[in-house]
Amino acid sequence: MARVAIVTGGTRGIGEAISIALKGMGMKVAANYAGNEERARQFSERTGIPAYKWDVADFDACQEGVKKVEADLGAVDVLVNNAGITRDTTIKRMDHQKWQDVIDTNLGGCFNMAKAVFDGMLGRGYGRIVNIGSINGQAGQYGQVNYAAAKSGIHGFTKALAQEGARAGVTVNAIAPGYIDTDMVAAVPEEVLGKILAKIPVGRLGKADEIARGVGFLVDENAGFVTGSTLSINGGQHMY
Template identity: 75%
Template sequence: MGRVAIVTGGTRGIGKAICLALKEQGRTVVANYAGNEEKARAFTEETEIPAYKWDVGDHEATLAGCAKVEAEVGPIEIVVNNAGITRDATLHKMSFEDWNEVMRINLGGCFNMAKACFPGMRERGWGRIVNIGSINGQAGQYGQVNYAAAKSGIHGFTKALAQEGARSGVTVNAIAPGYIDTDMVAAVPETVLEKIVAKIPVGRLGNAEEIARGVAFLTAEEAGFVTGSTMSLNGGQHMY
């Protein structure tokens, strides 16, 4: 059996592509999801990858969920923190609930998953954590103070935790995707999307498989010298 990898928000979009890339790499992959039972079932039927339901923003639920995965599948040695939501609005229209929910899930989920899995990785002397940040956490974005703050926090979280794991063979890295052809981006009005694409030097949106290949590289056995880094995959839109 290959090393056990868990991908949060793993049943669709970028998460699904990551699951498939890690499976192809020989990992024993588990997906986490928060709510859509129908899509989770369809994902498992299509990929034969089991899906476990819990809210990564809930600390106790995450500890319990990871413990269940370890009991049923094996020690978690690879974590990909991909789960995230948006609640966009300008600050004067943004409610505290919209601020708090994005911070709770997008950034809090990284903390909760690390609390559940990082100690075991250090004890075993090997681990890989990849946190999915965002170009908007690097450059900022109008109407996204919550999302940009959470994603920027992920980049700082990555650098700090990497220092804690380095001597124990645990690497912690981040990927900052640009605009990727997913359901989230598809919801953007066409006129706005055209303006976004016009600012991307390669002239197109990215695709989920391109992000997945970055994750496969950072979680590889041979990637032990790469830690505390952020890989920017954005078509040249923001050179950071």
């Protein structure tokens, strides 16, 4: 019987690549999204993967969203916490809302979604959770105290939750992407991006498919001895 997977932020960028990869592994995939209705519609038409709208920063919405997916597709075996936002600026200019929005979505979303599926995974004796962190959660980044704090928190969250699920067959791992060729990175000013590229030993941006292949490894049924780990996919930019 096909495993059921939810990918948050799953209709664009890295999330889109992950959704497509998991479908290619034979899973029934639900791609969550927060706002871009037209992009989600196009994604579903192109891939045949259903898209479900809710805000991962909203605890109750996550509970209801997961219930809807389970009613449509079945019990959730795989969760990929990929949804994330940026509100970049220096702390001098960062107001509390920019801080809270990023913490609530990027880190709070991991808790909200894990809370919605974890008990079911424990009860069935199987589960795979992958949280998408960031190189900037490992190394820090100027102008990103909110984003770096949230992503760093994801790595700690992963290690702690992995210990709760290990004996029940539920693995929890993280991936820390470097700079990937997505819309988010495309918004970086050209002169800044040039400096970033100069620091990447392989000399290029990563591809979303490369992150998706890492996720595919971690969610495989044969990956049950890998838990509490962070897989860095960053072209050698930060070795941690």
